[in-house]
Amino acid sequence: MRHGLSFGGSPVKGESLSSSRPEGGGQSLLRLINSVAVLSALRESSPATLSNLASRTGLSRPTVEAAMDDLVEQGWATEQRAGAEGRVGRPARRYAFRADSGYVLGFDVGAHRVLGVLADLNGRTVHTSETQVDPQLDADSRVAVLRTVAGRCLAGGGVERARLMAVAIGCPGIIAPDGTVTVSTVIPGWVDLPLARRLSRSFACPVLVDNDANLAALAERSHGVARDVDELIYLLIGRRIGAGLILGGNVHRGFGGAAGEIGLLDPPRWERVRELLLGPATTESISDRDHQVTQDLLEGARAGESEALSIVDDFCAVLARHAVAMTLTVDPEMIVIGGGLASAGDLLLPRLREHVDRVCIRPPRLATSTVGEEAVVLGAVQLALRAADESLRHGVATRA
């Protein structure tokens, strides 16, 4: 179904086609470029008629028709029978993008669990599989669990492994651009693990690894309170404060993957403040959502109990210190507070607002996360979908 032949994209990109270009390649190349343009337009607005697509791409109708014939033959699109729409004459041919023409896998690998989601190219969840693990499990065994969860997702969804277009994994720690974990204090044996390379043995498609807060930010932008916010900071509150940054609509990872490690600013009193509010430290970064200590304390603060209020105030002062430093640096449109306190926006946001407004010249909107505990795995699916889109744009010619 898929060939190894790689297609390098538009001619502006350079030399990638020169070696594999067939004789008379000029014409063939242009047909491919047109197919990519038409598929891209169809992906953004499906179903569509030939006229819609011609208008969206600026291509002529016969050119679009030829491209659509190719795309249907290659399995990327399907022709729909048009219903009677009350118009005179032959109904217009309509085409739909086939969301089942490919799949992606997203994972959340934490200390306590490995969660996997199989999704189609529209991001619809096809199958979910979760396995609880011992926080002390060594890295090799944890990778083996990940492989098992992947297999269960594929089997559960009835999808062949060869149809995967991208795999993305979120985990705590700093991930180098090549998908190697360089810093991790949460998962045993995780440091220096070339996770992307290790997993590329199990998958023929691109394998991406990213920091959990980065992916939670991506999920918040796709499904949550920060929908379509292009300049976003997601503050993930766990044992420390970490952040995921979306800048210009994309995850910003920094030179060595260490962007958002704002928790290193945590003042000495942070651990005590955190523990008072969130209960004893765990090794999980997103957790404790319904922890009773926390709920009691938040209720106390809402009821005006002075000790509870003082804890909430102290906690917010630390959060604000981090939010301010990041706001002055990147000027986000919005800051989202994620982790175990998403339900306490009524207490947190006004306090944060006051601190941030006092210092920042252009203060961002503030909100608590609405995505919940599956933020990391849903963000992983989003990251994998972006990689699949990239393949679609550059790789429409790789199917026969």
Place this chain on the structure above:
Amino acid sequence: MRHGLSFGGSPVKGESLSSSRPEGGGQSLLRLINSVAVLSALRESSPATLSNLASRTGLSRPTVEAAMDDLVEQGWATEQRAGAEGRVGRPARRYAFRADSGYVLGFDVGAHRVLGVLADLNGRTVHTSETQVDPQLDADSRVAVLRTVAGRCLAGGGVERARLMAVAIGCPGIIAPDGTVTVSTVIPGWVDLPLARRLSRSFACPVLVDNDANLAALAERSHGVARDVDELIYLLIGRRIGAGLILGGNVHRGFGGAAGEIGLLDPPRWERVRELLLGPATTESISDRDHQVTQDLLEGARAGESEALSIVDDFCAVLARHAVAMTLTVDPEMIVIGGGLASAGDLLLPRLREHVDRVCIRPPRLATSTVGEEAVVLGAVQLALRAADESLRHGVATRA
């Protein structure tokens, strides 16, 4: 020489061509796409033979030849007479990008002066003009000075205004995405000035306005110590500390243009520390380079005088606080210290190094600026060149 007709780029971009597409536009469109690809390849590596360009673009040689004929006719390229290169047979035709096929203007508008540079499309300075102004000059008069400086640059370079492809202006303050100054404490009457819109009456090409630190960062990346660094923080030391951020190779301005306003973290003692080292406050953001007080103090510190060392230590502690907050947020590859202390790297960098290494998990490289006092105007030229490149990519069809 130039028509108003706008060309919308690749077919992937969408509908921009549908209204202006001539009959039989499919073929014409493809020819334009090829011209853009060939011009882009020529711009990156000029001069080049048809074979070079065919290899770089992945297009066939006849296609490249047709595109080059168009580009020469339109004035973007010139055919060079090939010298004897010791090879048998007819010498290969070579083409060069015409750097004089367009020009850009860059400006540094400060409290004390307006500096303008006219440059060709290779970024070579063609003419420079500078006018000293009263720091209290009102905004209208200052804009008038800018127009005069622009006229002098064009006259001095013998370049018609119509050949300008982009104009960029750097000034202190926060600049909204539409080129309006929203915050400025340095230039009288500058706040709420729609500078880009005001100047668009004087220029037919795009007019961009940006913060001075952003442009200094861009210059440092083009000409200075941060050459080709894609993740860069440029700390501009003036009355406060401001920063320009390059992320992913581009200036990061943030949602409202307020990225890098890290000076709002300045501790209460900053003004005193700054004044001890840099002398009395001026309203200029980059200045005081050769201020005698500063030089004496730096010499004192180098000679081990304890009072001078203490001032330098205090100053570096404040700088480090800002550098750390920004590093933890965006994880830059390099931080450059610019402003009046570029010659004091021997004193500043080891002290900063110590602070930054103590906190940051992946510490950046540290350096002092090597571009000097023309950083802002040279950065403005770079920004204008980027806009011109964008026009080249999307607008090659606009000449007849």
